[in-house]
Amino acid sequence: MSVLTGSSILITGGTGSFGKAFIRYALDHLAPRRLVVISRDELKQYEIKQHFDHDERLRWFIGDVRDRERLARAMHGVDYVVHAAALKQVDTAEYNPFEYVRTNVAGSQNVVEAAIDCGVRKVVALSTDKASSPINLYGATKLVADKLFVSANHYAAAHPTRFAVVRYGNVVGSRGSVVPFFLRLAAEGGSIPITDKRMTRFWITLDQAVRFVVDSFDMMQGGELYVPRIPSMRIGDLAEALAPESPTYEIGIRPGEKLHEEMISPDDGRRTLCLPDRYIVQPTIATWGYVPPQAGQVVPEGFSYQSDTNDQWLSVEDLRQMTAVTV
Incomplete structure (x- = not known):
């Protein structure tokens, strides 16, 4: 049984891909007393209400993480918070940098403040592989957010609220995923543009991401950054899995992209423990x-967790099976 079972839970950005999957899992497996969704888009809220057949356990708040007072109102009586709200498009961030600072940085601090003031027990914030050694503004704002949530445990030391972070890679079938784009081009008989055939990425399903977050609530004492041990894939293999008959061509790495992604940097590796299903950056x-976990092994000297040197890989057939159940 999870600590979330029978509790009052709030999710920010709850109408996104992760939010929708989390709501489904919570309603089916966690028997929440109530599940509060706060997000900005009334149309998405309307659509998701229909999807969940107006389940009476769901509560809906139109609001923005930039608005601390609205967050505090939504968090009244809440036990646990999942912070999933963020602006996420790499290229859009470069053109609108301070908007990303307002949402991803200032908004995260608002979540911290409201959670402490409302007596929330635990908060888990969602991060991204782009926050490790960031080279674009989006990744930089998420790195700052990660540090805000870890350091919030100092800020909340005299209070019961504790904070942790979950960082994972590309999500199969999420909004903005390359999967539907490749499939559409293949259906139209077009060629598939690939940034670079050498490119690799970490790969996780929405269901895996949701379960990992739920398990992190059970494990956390505050201050941890959890990274799942997940497989990597090659972008060329993904194109072959989705569109085996379509020709491909390289367009080059876009501004702000890496050839290979990283979830734990060498510097963070010095504070990392390895468990069978995850790494814990302390x-x-x-x-x-904070008391270091009794379980887990110290990773080797010089360790980093990068998509090109990963010890788990998805084959073309693996990718074909994974995408078949998510599209």
Whole structure:
């Protein structure tokens, strides 16, 4: 039984791909007393209400993480918070940088403040592989957000609220995924544009991401950055899996992209423990009574977790099976 079972849960950005999957899992498996969704888009809320048949356990707040007072109202009586709200498009961030700072950085601090003031027990914030050694503004804002949530445990030391972060890679079938784009081009008989055939990415399904977050609530004591041990894939293999009859051509890496993604940098590797299903990056400074986990092995000297040197890989057939159940 999860600590979330029978509790009051709030999710920010709850109408996104992860939010929709989390709501489904929570309603089916966690028997929440109530599940509060706060997001900005009334149309998406309307559509998801229909999808979940107006389940009476769901509560709907139109609001923005930039608005601390609205967050505090939504968090009244809430036990646990999943912070999934973010602006995420890499190219859009470069053109609208301060909007990303307002949502991803200032909005994250608002979540911290509201959670402490409302007596929330635990908060898990969702991060991204782009936050490790970031080279684009989106990744930089998410790295700052990660540090805000880890350091929030100092800020909340005299309060019961604790904070942790979950960082994972590309999600199969999420909004903005390349999967439907490749499939559409193949259906139209077009060629498939590939940035670089050498490109690799971490790969996780929405269901896996949701279960990992739920398990992290059970494990966390505050200050951890959890990274799932998940497989990598090659972008060329993904094109072959989705559109085996379509020709491909390279267009080059776009501004702000990496050839290979990273979820744990070599510097963070010095504070990392390895468990069968995850890595735990421990806080640099912990004055709130953090105790290192008894389980887990210290990773080797010089360790980093990168998509091109991963020890787990998805084959073309693996990718074909995974995408078949998510599209």
